[in-house]
Amino acid sequence: MDKIIELKGITKSFGETRAIDDVSLDVYDNEFLTLLGPSGCGKTTLLRIIGGFEKPDEGDVIFMGRRINDVPAYKRNVNTVFQRYALFPHLNIFENIAFPLREKKLPESEIRERVDEMLGMVVLRGFEKRSVSSLSGGQQQRVAIARALIAQPRVLLLDEPLAALDLKLRKDMQGELKRIQKATGITFIFVTHDQEEALSMSDTVVVMSSGQIQQIGRPIDIYNEPKNAFVADFIGESNIIDGRMPKDFVCTINGRDFECLDGGFAPGEAVDVVIRPEDVDIVDPAAGQLTGVVSSVTFMGVHYEIIVDVAGFMWMIQTTDYVAEGQTIGICLEPDAIHVMKKSEFSGMFGDYSCFSDEYEEISDPELAAAAEEE
Amino acid sequence: MGRPRGDNAMEKNLIRADRTALAPYTAWAALFIVVPLAFVAYYAFTDASFNFTFENISRFFTATTQTASEDGSVREIRTYIVIFMRSLKLAAISTAVCLVMGYPIAYIMARSDARVQKTLMTVIMIPMWMNFLIRTYAWITILQDTGLINRLLSAVGLSPVHIIGTQTAVVVGMVYDYLPYMILPLYSVMAKMDVKLLEAAQDLGCSGLGVLRRVIWPLSVPGVINGITMVLIPSISTFYISQKLGDGKFFLIGDAIEGQYTANNLHFAAAIAFILMILLLICMGVMRWLTDKKRGGLA
Ligand SMILES: Nc1ncnc2c1ncn2[C@@H]1O[C@H](COP(=O)(O)OP(=O)(O)O)[C@@H](O)[C@H]1O
Numbered sequence: 001m002d003k004i005i006e007l008k009g010i011t012k013s014f015g016e017t018r019a020i021d022d023v024s025l026d027v028y029d030n031e032f033l034t035l036l037g038p039s040g041c042g043k044t045t046l047l048r049i050i051g052g053f054e055k056p057d058e059g060d061v062i063f064m065g066r067r068i069n070d071v072p073a074y075k076r077n078v079n080t081v082f083q084r085y086a087l088f089p090h091l092n093i094f095e096n097i098a099f100p101l102r103e104k105k106l107p108e109s110e111i112r113e114r115v116d117e118m119l120g121m122v123v124l125r126g127f128e129k130r131s132v133s134s135l136s137g138g139q140q141q142r143v144a145i146a147r148a149l150i151a152q153p154r155v156l157l158l159d160e161p162l163a164a165l166d167l168k169l170r171k172d173m174q175g176e177l178k179r180i181q182k183a184t185g186i187t188f189i190f191v192t193h194d195q196e197e198a199l200s201m202s203d204t205v206v207v208m209s210s211g212q213i214q215q216i217g218r219p220i221d222i223y224n225e226p227k228n229a230f231v232a233d234f235i236g237e238s239n240i241i242d243g244r245m246p247k248d249f250v251c252t253i254n255g256r257d258f259e260c261l262d263g264g265f266a267p268g269e270a271v272d273v274v275i276r277p278e279d280v281d282i283v284d285p286a287a288g289q290l291t292g293v294v295s296s297v298t299f300m301g302v303h304y305e306i307i308v309d310v311a312g313f314m315w316m317i318q319t320t321d322y323v324a325e326g327q328t329i330g331i332c333l334e335p336d337a338i339h340v341m342k343k344s345e346f347s348g349m350f351g352d353y354s355c356f357s358d359e360y361e362e363i364s365d366p367e368l369a370a371a372a373e374e375e
Numbered sequence: 376m377g378r379p380r381g382d383n384a385m386e387k388n389l390i391r392a393d394r395t396a397l398a399p400y401t402a403w404a405a406l407f408i409v410v411p412l413a414f415v416a417y418y419a420f421t422d423a424s425f426n427f428t429f430e431n432i433s434r435f436f437t438a439t440t441q442t443a444s445e446d447g448s449v450r451e452i453r454t455y456i457v458i459f460m461r462s463l464k465l466a467a468i469s470t471a472v473c474l475v476m477g478y479p480i481a482y483i484m485a486r487s488d489a490r491v492q493k494t495l496m497t498v499i500m501i502p503m504w505m506n507f508l509i510r511t512y513a514w515i516t517i518l519q520d521t522g523l524i525n526r527l528l529s530a531v532g533l534s535p536v537h538i539i540g541t542q543t544a545v546v547v548g549m550v551y552d553y554l555p556y557m558i559l560p561l562y563s564v565m566a567k568m569d570v571k572l573l574e575a576a577q578d579l580g581c582s583g584l585g586v587l588r589r590v591i592w593p594l595s596v597p598g599v600i601n602g603i604t605m606v607l608i609p610s611i612s613t614f615y616i617s618q619k620l621g622d623g624k625f626f627l628i629g630d631a632i633e634g635q636y637t638a639n640n641l642h643f644a645a646a647i648a649f650i651l652m653i654l655l656l657i658c659m660g661v662m663r664w665l666t667d668k669k670r671g672g673l674a
């Protein structure tokens with residue numbers, strides 16, 4: 001696979017805020033790459049640098065082997081689906097989609113043909129004459145995608161395109177986007193703060209925090225082998241526990257040694273240990289490697305989510321067996337349930353469920369956030 | 376956005392309450408807008424002893440004057456039609472100049488940061504706080520043969536220009552007076568324009584000029600129409616500017632109304648004003664119809 005975009009040491013500040021901090025990233029042809037991170041971590045800024053709407057303070061943007069730092073947006077073979085679609089209100093659906101072709105002064109017959117093909121792809125045939133405001137959010141979304149794809153860019157940038165849609169529509173559009181990406185073979189760089197969306201759609205996930213890349217990898221690797229406490233916490237649910245590595249393949253938690261699959265640490269090195277809630281086995285207290293007291297039980301449909309007090313640290317455990325609040329249980333951990341990470345700046349910040357509340361759905365779109373606050 | 380449903384009824388009540396609260400204002404507005412207009416119409420269609428007549432109206436269209444043309448022959452022209460056409464021409468030129476000057480100013484204003492916007496706004500409004508006679512006199516001292524411009528020109532060794540008493544001087548005066556009325560409506564549509572739309576156009580292959588032609592201009596059309604209306608109407612019926620800056624050589628319809636009024640021909644003055652109003656209404660109607668039609672065709 002060929003590299004289509006290379007970012008080399010990109011830094012960008014707005015006044016005092018360092019929005020992007022020394023980011024290097026390779027994007028390969030045909031891949032579905034997702035920038036994932038909490039609101040304000042610099043995803044939009046990075047996308048705008050690739051699109052040509054912001055100039056990096058330092059570093060190079062390389063597109064197909066050529067440095068494009070100084071190439072204006074309209075000359076880049078990259079198109080964007082904007083966060084709130086940005087459809088032209090003075091043009092109907094046909095003219096919105098035809099917009100880039102008209103700029104190239106293509107013959108009318110070719111324009112008609114290609115717009116029709118696009119309308120077919122986003123399932124909007126028959127909407128040609130409609131005005132933008134008469135379309136639902138999901139339909140506007142599809143027009144924005146068709147308009148961005150009709151010029152056949154090498155790379156499509158999508159900035160939280162699904163954030164404004166309701167859950168059901170969002171699921172449909174996830175599948176739709178994936179299908180379109182496969183059908184066109186165009187590289188997608190997709191921005192989201194929703195980890196589930198990132199894991200289910202992407203070939204490559206780039207996890208970002210405060211302007212820096214924390215980890216790049218396939219979704220399954222990011223989930224199973226998080227690099228630090230930030231990634232472990234942001235991707236799925238994690239118990240992150242202080243531990244020690246007395247020697248390779250042995251890990252000490254709560255004064256007890258566990259067999260594990262990780263090695264390469266200094267003898268006795270302090271580490272962060274990640275244990276996913278679904279990897280914990282609940283057994284009889286007598287048979288348990290550790291014991292704890294159940295402090296709360298929540299029924300989640302397929303499973304129960306229980307919070308267990310293990311020597312003062314609150315673990316989250318997912319189980320299909322019912323246990324009662326106040327009950328003492330035993331805990332067993334298989335070697336592959338234990339994932340050991342080096343200590344990082346994020347150690348101790350995440351992974352304790354003592355003040356657990358259902359994590360609210362984060363809203364990064366400022367307008368939506370404002371609307372949510374009003375209610 | 377995000378307003379809970381079921382608030383609609385309450386909103387309607389609020390609107391109704393608003394209407395009631397507005398009633399005194401509505402009466403007030405009716406008194407001060409409708410009553411004077413009714414009086415203009417009444418005077419226009421009556422003679423000195425207040426008997427109904429078309430005399431004043433027909434005089435506007437039929438009155439003639441003898442003028443000597445360049446080859447010495449004497450021609451007869453329709454006095455008020457010629458004056459009206461002259462007013463229309465000067466007003467149209469002034470409006471065009473205001474649009475060409477005002478458009479970029481409004482755009483720059485709308486795109487600069489809040490502090491600059493406020494400053495520019497104040498600078499644009501300041502002349503409007505000054506009495507318009509004073510403004511016109513100021514322009515005389517700037518434009519006259521021994522005025523500021525010519526002194527500057529001779530200071531740098533250029534030959535002087537004769538501006539005062541020409542149509543150019545009249546246009547300068549009108550543009551100065553009415554430019555703010557062009558800028559403000561343009562600014563208000565441009566400030567509302569979503570920057571994302573301009574970025575989207577660039578993203579889709581438009582250079583700066585393409586963005587202007589394909590997005591900014593079409594979206595600013597309502598502001599352009601408002602601006603033209605706000606400038607054309609007062610400049611067509613302006614008086615005094617032309618008397619002073621044009622040396623009285625360009626007698627305009629506003630001057631005609633003023634002249635008839637001061638000569639105590641109230642009924643004929645009212646008739647000219649009335650006809651002017653009807654012609655402007657027709658103009659504006661046609662303009663709105665044209666833009667609505669263009670819109671309808673696109674959407
Ligand atoms: N035009 C700007 N002016 C000033 N600060 C900005 C601007 N754009 C982004 N920022 C700041 O840069 C940081 C990253 O923003 P952004 O890239 O929008 O994050 P994300 O898209 O991940 O939510 C934030 O702290 C934001 O406030």
Ligand SMILES: [Mg+2]
Nearest residue numbers: 043044045364
């Ligand atoms: Mg963003």
